[in-house]
Amino acid sequence: MTGSMIIALTGTPGTGKTTVCEFIKEHSKYRDKYRIIDLHKLILDEKLYTGRDEDRDTYIADMERLKERTAELVKQTPVGMDTIIEGHISHYLPADVIIVLRAAPVALRKRLGKRREYSFEKVKENSDAEALDVILVESVEANDRVFEINTTDMNLISVVKTVDDIIESLKKGKIPEEYLPGKINWIDQVEL
DSSP states (O other): OOSOOEEEEEESTTSSHHHHHHHHHHOHHHHTTEEEEEHHHHHHHTTOEEEEETTTTEEEEOHHHHHHHHHHHHHTSOTTOEEEEESTTGGGSOOSEEEEEEOOHHHHHHHHHTOTTOOHHHHHHHHHHHHTTHHHHHHHHHOSOEEEEEOTTOOHHHHHHHHHHHHHHHHTTOOOGGGSTTSOOOGGGOOO
């Protein structure tokens, strides 16, 4: 695959999407290669939502408006750069490839438990969604080019390098088989 790519970087909250993209934006090795579109910020800044889900304490994205606006932003990506669309709903948007960041539900509960805005119920819902492969399944249904990275025991630089390696492999026409979906299984970590 040659030319610019659109990459959806998705995953359950707490798997590292935002941290990875912040690192990419701050480091010269990566910031000239990738344009980052932060869906959470875009939805809030441009009010691309239809309302609030009070039970989940979140905004409900207006997916049609979000698709249109994201497409406009992708078109503005400088020539020679790839676009990373970052957010836990990015796999619903048109992309050449989807990379799903994963984390063991036990680790995810610890990470999300540190977020003041996350209630116990919200932490449990997200860790159970991770154990049940919810975002991975949605991604595989949306795109035939899906890869997953288990971030549980990886440091940030390793995750960033792995994201970059997957994209570079695909651009060279190689499939990074070690990141194909199906190797991670956390079903035994669902809390009933």
